[in-house]
Amino acid sequence: TQLLEQSPQFLSIQEGENLTVYCNSSSVFSSLQWYRQEPGEGPVLLVTVVTGGEVKKLKRLTFQFGDARKDSSLHITAAQPGDTGLYLCAGAVWETSGSRLTFGEGTQLTVNP
Amino acid sequence: KAGVTQTPRYLIKTRGQQVTLSCSPISGHRSVSWYQQTPGQGLQFLFEYFSETQRNKGNFPGRFSGRQFSNSRSEMNVSTLELGDSALYLCASSPVSRAKGNYGYTFGSGTRLTVV
Numbered sequence: 001t002q003l004l005e006q007s008p009q010f011l012s013i014q015e016g017e018n019l020t021v022y023c024n025s026s027s028v029f030s031s032l033q034w035y036r037q038e039p040g041e042g043p044v045l046l047v048t049v050v051t052g053g054e055v056k057k058l059k060r061l062t063f064q065f066g067d068a069r070k071d072s073s074l075h076i077t078a079a080q081p082g083d084t085g086l087y088l089c090a091g092a093v094w095e096t097s098g099s100r101l102t103f104g105e106g107t108q109l110t111v112n113p
Numbered sequence: 114k115a116g117v118t119q120t121p122r123y124l125i126k127t128r129g130q131q132v133t134l135s136c137s138p139i140s141g142h143r144s145v146s147w148y149q150q151t152p153g154q155g156l157q158f159l160f161e162y163f164s165e166t167q168r169n170k171g172n173f174p175g176r177f178s179g180r181q182f183s184n185s186r187s188e189m190n191v192s193t194l195e196l197g198d199s200a201l202y203l204c205a206s207s208p209v210s211r212a213k214g215n216y217g218y219t220f221g222s223g224t225r226l227t228v229v
Binding site for chain 1: 117144146148155156157158161163168169171203205207216217218219220221222223225
């Protein structure tokens, strides 16, 4: 069974602060995906990282995939109240019969004005 | 283009009943996956369908089943409902099945099922 450990589980910060969310596993994934979910809605894909050591930037968000493709991090610079939400990492596994996502427990981020 | 559509949005059922949930993927997407989200267990994979065939199945009892139609629309069924089946059921579509995980998924807004 593949597991993804995500930390921290809860994060409450002030507007303008920086933060990092971590996602770790003992398993290798084909890719690592980050989603953001609002209450009552489905997760929305933010980014997919595929290559070990890959770094992707999306405005104030920076995503990194570990060299061994077992871990990832999400760094937000100068957080804003609009960044509030549930952030989920998900490891994608490709099997001969298809694919599936294994999700971390999620990080509930609250950015206070 | 239209996103992933799930119906109904909310459902209340009695223990022992059965329920059918529907998912219409993004046009052109042939892979449809289902996930269960609960506060205690988070998001867990139920199954994946591609070209009307179940390609992958998660660790759920046989009460959970699904199917996919020729137009890629999918349904999932839960029989003999239990209180613990109360959850947000999410459907996700993807353009391909064997993409080695390089493609992200587009999720619907989910069906909130409450079993009383």
